[in-house]
Amino acid sequence: GNSVTQMEGPVTLSEEAFLTINCTYTATGYPSLFWYVQYPGEGLQLLLKATKADDKGSNKGFEATYRKETTSFHLEKGSVQVSDSAVYFCALSDRDGGSQGNLIFGKGTKLSVKP
Amino acid sequence: DARVTQTPRHKVTEMGQEVTMRCQPILGHNTVFWYRQTMMQGLELLAYFRNRAPLDDSGMPKDRFSAEMPDATLATLKIQPSEPRDSAVYFCASGLRQAYAETQYFGPGTRLLVL
Numbered sequence: 001g002n003s004v005t006q007m008e009g010p011v012t013l014s015e016e017a018f019l020t021i022n023c024t025y026t027a028t029g030y031p032s033l034f035w036y037v038q039y040p041g042e043g044l045q046l047l048l049k050a051t052k053a054d055d056k057g058s059n060k061g062f063e064a065t066y067r068k069e070t071t072s073f074h075l076e077k078g079s080v081q082v083s084d085s086a087v088y089f090c091a092l093s094d095r096d097g098g099s100q101g102n103l104i105f106g107k108g109t110k111l112s113v114k115p
Numbered sequence: 116d117a118r119v120t121q122t123p124r125h126k127v128t129e130m131g132q133e134v135t136m137r138c139q140p141i142l143g144h145n146t147v148f149w150y151r152q153t154m155m156q157g158l159e160l161l162a163y164f165r166n167r168a169p170l171d172d173s174g175m176p177k178d179r180f181s182a183e184m185p186d187a188t189l190a191t192l193k194i195q196p197s198e199p200r201d202s203a204v205y206f207c208a209s210g211l212r213q214a215y216a217e218t219q220y221f222g223p224g225t226r227l228l229v230l
Binding site for chain 1: 148163221
């Protein structure tokens with residue numbers, strides 16, 4: 001079946017540090033991949049997405065590249081800010097793989113950025 | 116700026132009481148999802164609708180939970196009777212079914228506490 005595995009947190013970084021949050025997936029079809037972010041007390045917001053292999057999604061300084069050969073979609077940011085402190089969710093949508101296009105979420109990775 | 120709205124934002128109730136949560140999806144979206152988020156289980160899909168028809172509610176405890184979509188602008192999730200283990204944040208999300216990916220837009224959630 002389809003699944004998403006992301007690195008467990010929490011991740012604690014100093015401001016301006018480099019961020020990587022690993023995400024790997026298992027899918028029987030050709031999924032689209034997403035990163036969502038959840039700030040404290042709020043719902044999830046779409047951060048970026050990629051719909052096919054080698055696509056790079058980017059937004060607010062965050063990037064992730066769809067790597068079919070390694071079934072990965074790692075999230076990166078070159079210089080984090082305190083305001084990036086949140087929980088990050090990796091997700092896939094696999095229309096052809098039995099999940100009917102619904103999102104399959106990872107468990108989330110909590111990021112804390114210290115001044 | 117179109118958003119998913121949810122009411123109430125917070126609800127405290129006693130065990131055995133009925134709880135009704137409401138969601139207004141983004142105008143024009145044809146899919147509505149209900150999720151539950153807890154520390155232990157993470158994000159769980161409870162049910163979803165497409166074009167107001169229920170497609171899957173396998174994630175819901177059938178004996179006490181019910182989800183409906185009386186019209187295109189309103190989705191409801193009811194719990195009767197409520198139990199302490201139902202305490203969680205309940206999110207509604209809406210989306211527009213497209214060819215390759217369905218981006219979901221989340222509401223701010225209803226934080227439910229059952230005493």
